[in-house]
Amino acid sequence: MSNISKIISKYKNDLFNLNHVVGVGYGLKEKNGRKTGEKAIVVLVDKKVPQHRLKSKDIVPFSVDNYRTDVIEIGELKLQDMRTSRLRPAQPGVSIGHYKISAGTFGALVKDKETGDLLILSNNHVLANITNGVDDRARKGDPILQPGSYDNGNKPDDVIGYLERFIPLKWSSGSGNVCPVAAAGEKILNFILHLFKPSYNIRFTKSSGANIVDCAVARPANEKAVSGKILEIGEVKGVKEPSVGMRVLKSGRTSGLTQGEVKVVSATVQVKMTETEQATFEDQFITEPMSKPGDSGSLVVDRNNNAVGLLFAGSEKATVCNRITNVLDSLNIEF
Known part of the structure; x- marks a missing residue:
């Protein structure tokens, strides 16, 4: 490796001068999508262009010293701050929150079953400030910020919508x-x-009894300011029940696109809501750890983009989700 590192250091500036090159490193050469086992100097490009369309000065050399080269397209590299920035139209997977909380995740764009109006879906504790419905923590019409206040969202510039309804939490x-x-x-x-x-x-x-869901919806201030395409996942295709062994994905404000396996279904769990409050949740499913604080509200989907659950809690060793059918029924919404 020390010899390859010296070669990379020696030639990297020359390679960076080639059009489309954004990186260089060491790897194993691939041919037709399969690794050949041959050590290679890997040239990373933002876009692969057929050789005949390149100027001669921009063609990646066949080899560098005694090592073959391999070209891999990785796109344009950017700082990954989109999820915590102001985004219009805002996509599911980015920072959002009730004006009194820090920040959570915009889970999905859904429709009211009765009116057909578009609504923003996330957790009660993201959009409604963990309210039990009779306290002063939140009420219908409260401003919802994108990004959330923790990510420098503020009123009135970053108001994306207004709290429409929520399922009260029992704690x-x-x-x-x-x-x-x-x-x-x-x-x-x-x-x-x-x-x-x-x-x-x-x-x-x-x-106060057990909860089934931690969910709420907000009405967009402007329907053109929101999109239904989940960041790095795409459109929701349908709805499916979770099952043990199912592979699932989520797109969240903090940890981005992650995946894991469903380990437990029909679970009853006790969740610490604040330093002094805890709540019991029934009929939940548990996955491998695939979330971090701030990912609450993320929609969980299977590999075919069928909605499976709404992420609301977790630890370093597990993630806990509401069944999406319970969420849809409770809020009278659909995709």
Whole structure:
């Protein structure tokens, strides 16, 4: 490798002077899409052009020193900041969010089943600020920013739409229980406990039940400002149920295009919503780790671009998704 590195260093400037060349490195030569096993100096180009259409001075040499060359087309290289930038029309897969939150992902462009109006799909916690429907965290008509505020989105310049509807989230809080009976029970039990363990406390929390989805939709401020083509994936072709072993993909604000395998279906999980709140979700499916913070709201599709789920939670070892049929039914929407 040290010899090849010296050759690359010696000739890279000459190769960069050739039209369309954007890089040079080491690899194995390919012929008809198959690796030959032969070591090669790989010349990376933004676009492959037939040799007869090139000027003689722009033709990649057959060999460099004692190594054959191989030409690979990789396109024009750019900084990958599109997902966190202002994009019009905005595509699914980029940064978006309720004006009070940091940023999540624009999941898909869908239609209202009754009116046919276009709507932006993502999570409740992305478009509706994790609201349970009776608090002051969000309400219909709230501004939705693209990019999200974490990515420097601001009102009014970056308003892409307005919160239309959401499925309230049910969560349990560690902030205590206002029920008088529970409060009295806590007081009695803590009095007894403190006789033996002065530094411990018992606290009751009210269970609000389980969730099936974490989803919401927003109405675009201008339908021409949004696109249905998911970044690096394309148009949604249909809907399919997840199954163990299925390979799936997502396009998200933080980690971009990733894929993984469905490992578990019909799962019930407990998800930490904030530092003091957690929620239970039923009928979820779990994939290999394929997300990072900020990817919430991404649409999960199979290899044929059939929608399978809506990504909403995860860790370094797994990603958790709502079944897309539950999302569509809950919000009365369709692709």
